[in-house]
Amino acid sequence: MTEPSGAEPHDIRVVVETSYLADQSEPAEKRHVFAYTITIRNHGSRSAQLISRHWIITDADGHTQEVRGEGVVGEQPELKPGQGFRYTSGAVLETPVGTMQGSYAMQDEQGVCFDAPIAPFRLAMPGLLH
Numbered sequence: 523m524t525e526p527s528g529a530e531p532h533d534i535r536v537v538v539e540t541s542y543l544a545d546q547s548e549p550a551e552k553r554h555v556f557a558y559t560i561t562i563r564n565h566g567s568r569s570a571q572l573i574s575r576h577w578i579i580t581d582a583d584g585h586t587q588e589v590r591g592e593g594v595v596g597e598q599p600e601l602k603p604g605q606g607f608r609y610t611s612g613a614v615l616e617t618p619v620g621t622m623q624g625s626y627a628m629q630d631e632q633g634v635c636f637d638a639p640i641a642p643f644r645l646a647m648p649g650l651l652h
Contacts, residue, residue: 530565530566530567531566531567531568531630531634532566532568532570532628532630532634532636532638533564533565533566533567534562534563534564534565534566534570534601534626534628534638535562535563535565536560536561536562536563536626536638536639536640536641537560537561537563538558538559538560538561538640538643539558539559540556540557540558540559540643540644540645540646541556541557541558542554542555542556542618542645542646542647542648543555543556543557543612547647549618549647552616552617553614553616554614554615554616554617554618554620554645554647555612555613555614556612556613556614556615556620556645557610557611557612558610558611558612558613558622558643558645559608559609559610560594560608560609560610560611560640561606561607561608562599562601562606562607562608562626562638563601563604563605563606564601564602564603564604564605564606565603565604566603566630567603568603568630568631568632569600569601569602569603569630569631570600570601570628570629570630570631570636571598571599571600571601571628571629571630572593572594572597572598572599572600572601572607572626572627572628572638573592573593573598573626573627573628573629573635574590574591574592574593574626574627575589575590575591575593575594575624575625575626575627576588576589576590576624576625576626576627577589577590577622577623577624577640578622578623578624579613579615579620579621579622580620580621580622581615581616581617581619581620582615582617582618582619582620583616583617585616589624594609594611594626595609595610595611597609613645615645618646618647619644619645619646619647620644620645620646621642621643621644621645622640622642622643622645623640623641623642623643624639624640625637625638625639625640626638626640
């Protein structure tokens with residue numbers, strides 16, 4: 523099967539929005555809760571299914587958590603070319619600032635496995651950073 527002119531078979535793009543959940547956080551207890559909403563969009567020419575996730579979460583003290591698991595929010599969405607999937611999840615840090623980055627393990631309609639990278643993004647309590 524040939525790919526349409528100019529289209530890459532694997533082109534998964536990830537956009538992240540974050541928020542601080544003050545009502546669930548306890549700064550005095552070193553508990554800072556963040557929500558992140560992820561939009562995954564398939565700009566490639568082949569359908570692709572999200573199989574698993576890998577996150578690296580780092581707080582301001584340099585403590586790192588690695589999270590691996592099947593799918594996202596209990597799903598393994600399949601994205602046809604042009605389709606997107608959006609979900610919200612959360613992270614708890616001991617510091618009011620941190621970063622997350624990682625990747626999604628994907629599999630295309632022909633059984634080819636590939637990674638969709640998730641660029642580092644910041645988790646920060648409002649008013650802390652300019």
